[in-house]
């Protein structure tokens with residue numbers, strides 16, 4: 001799903017192993033979400049992110065597997081629908097086929113939808129690369145009553161066909177055997193119509209160079225205006241002559257050639273499918289199907305969404321943020337670690353100033369580490385567990401289709417649910433995931449909204465505790481945040497230039513999440529989080545320590561106390577806001593202390609929570625924004641967000657006090 | 664014998680004056696035609712019109728012929744808008760040229776394809792043809808946008824109507840291709856098609872680009 005986490009996950013589990021020199025090499029390709037990553041895992045014994053969401057694999061992963069005592073290098077690629085790429089991921093996958101040596105290509109395919117999947121098979125056959133067709137998801141096909149005559153299919157295509165259920169490790173030995181017997185290339189050629197064929201022949205004759213894929217495949221791609229192939233052949237070949245043939249062929253038809261070629265291929269495929277499908281049981285609407293429709297229909301889907309959110313709240317907000325945090329913080333840190341460490345530190349270090357660096361109110365251990373482990377970890381971990389479960393069931397694409405219309409109003413489309421939902425876990429991670437969005441406009445809007453209006457789980461945890469017991473406040477808070485989200489999104493979509501996005505997405509079947517997968521995924525995510533975040537916590541503690549002893553902080557607090565008092569808050573809240581600049585949840589936690597001391601209640605408490613929640617999430621998120629969007633954009637966003645947060649705080653205060661609301 | 668394009672235009676104009684303005688006689692200034700223009704002679708020879716000093720009027724045969732011409736024009740307009748998705752501003756001009764090319768047989772097929780429409784895109788009535796009277800019961804058009812299918816019904820994709828080739832490729836990648844059956848699972852808040860065993864969610868704009876023939880079992 002996201003590149004950066006993926007790379008991290010990969011490196012700490014050794015999946016980006018270099019392929020051992022001299023080994024045979026196998027490339028896995030296939031449509032998104034058909035189980036390539038599971039097959040890869042089975043063959044190599046390495047874990048790569050598996051999820052029930054199309055487009056999870058964005059990067060190429062390499063690994064080594066052993067078959068009959070021989071080492072085999074395996075390459076997993078991002079999903080592609082067609083050999084003629086539309087998205088970045090598809091380009092990446094195809095580039096591997098164009099640029100890397102391979103002894104065999106395995107097309108991992110969805111056995112349920114042979115009609116669709118064979119497009120890629122035929123295109124791959126045209127490339128002349130030795131090919132194995134791996135029909136995966138056989139269990140799901142079975143459940144739908146689809147029976148395929150593998151022998152027949154094999155003879156029709158002229159390539160080995162292997163059926164598997166990757167998640168149950170079934171059929172994997174057959175696949176291994178097929179790999180070791182390195183397939184020959186198919187001698188079957190599927191022909192197009194009487195105008196296209198001669199053009200293909202003419203172009204193939206003109207191609208002089210040697211390429212990894214066949215001239216016939218190149219010719220077909222050229223006829224379909226493939227920009228990358230055009231560039232590839234630009235220098236080496238007599239492009240002018242080729243272009244002329246392409247242009248002449250185009251003139252014959254009023255429709256684009258890729259459309260015509262695809263339609264003709266579909267005809268060939270229909271023939272193959274008809275002959276190799278033994279039986280299709282008449283459909284009946286099963287439990288999964290019914291549940292799926294409940295999730296997607298607006299009337300039942302909305303209550304279902306609320307139910308999911310309630311479950312999430314109970315698990316993350318109550319169990320994670322309250323029960324687990326309480327135990328870790330009060331019992332483990334409060335009773336054991338903090339007193340113990342404080343004792344030791346005061347024993348070895350005689351100077352109070354240096355002691356403060358490690359212990360006391362803002363020390364690295366008593367504040368930095370305690371926050372990270374006792375408060376943040378339980379919240380983040382429970383969130384990621386819940387998120388992984390939701391992700392693996394296949395609920396998210398359904399949510400995407402439900403919410404698409406709303407998101408269109410703010411310049412995004414349904415696909416943006418992934419970064420937005422993930423943002424409630426960690427805005428930093430979510431900001432990286434915005435790169436899966438299609439247009440620049442969407443990326444910018446999503447980044448802005450994440451930074452502004454989506455509080456992360458760490459922060460939400462603290463906020464929920466702050467607001468606990470006051471339902472009115474909770475609703476007003478949620479309402480204000482939602483309003484800001486929609487309003488800023490709407491304005492941004494009007495201001496930022498660029499095309500409005502289109503929404504199209506495959507909705508995968510509902511699947512039972514696998515516990516082991518959920519835990520591995522949670523583990524890798526939490527691990528990533530800590531690697532990225534713990535150093536920043538410690539750094540923040542050091543900053544605060546330096547700020548304190550140099551009195552710089554007092555100055556900053558003084559300055560901040562002006563806007564703080566404008567929005568009707570006590571002076572002390574300025575300290576919390578200052579910390580809020582480092583991390584929003586730090587700030588929120590500062591408010592927590594103020595509340596406990598009885599300095600902050602009612603409307604001012606709500607106002608300060610809203611203000612802090614709108615701040616940029618943390619330094620980590622800011623640095624990722626710089627990486628993804630550039631310095632200018634990141635600074636611009638910061639310059640907008642902080643004053644805007646105070647403005648909203650001011651308005652909330654104004655409205656509530658004018659209306660005489662007491663909370 | 665085929666009428667010349669200009670003669671057809673004149674007939675059409677007279678018919679509109681007649682039917683929509685209640686004006687039986689149209690004077691020469693309004694028509695902006697010369698008394699001895701070849702088109703006028705053509706129409707006189709066919710006994711479609713009669714002329715006097717006040718102006719020009721349609722005779723019975725002319726009225727019938729004029730009605731057909733108007734029908735062709737308005738059908739052409741509908742074709743431009745419904746199927747070719749042409750901008751309204753372009754429609755008039757293209758339809759004008761197109762109507763002259765339409766033969767009766769073709770015209771009836773187009774009328775059937777469009778579902779025997781009653782009104783042109785400018786909400787003016789389309790005079791019914793033989794095919795419409797014959798097909799009084801079958802009022803459903805043959806090829807329609809998938810967005811017009813009802814929830815739960817099925818259709819066979821007839822063609823994809825998109826200018827943007829990137830968008831076209833996306834639909835094709837999802838397996839939405841001519842000849843493939845789709846079922847409309849849901850229409851709101853987004854469209855959900857069932858294509859084979861796969862479900863595909865699309866927004867309205869993408870869904871509109873898919874034109875389907877309604878299948879019987881839907």
Ligand SMILES: Nc1nc2c(ncn2[C@@H]2O[C@H](COP(=O)(O)OP(=O)(O)OP(=O)(O)O)[C@@H](O)[C@H]2O)c(=O)[nH]1
Nearest residue numbers: 033034035036037038051055056057079137165166
């Ligand atoms: N029932 C069943 N589920 C499977 C099978 N193989 C994979 N899955 C599930 O299908 C989903 C997709 O698997 P992935 O391995 O992530 O698919 P992928 O092809 O790598 O997907 P992308 O990364 O999106 O290209 C996961 O939820 C898997 O658990 C199978 O044979 N049977």
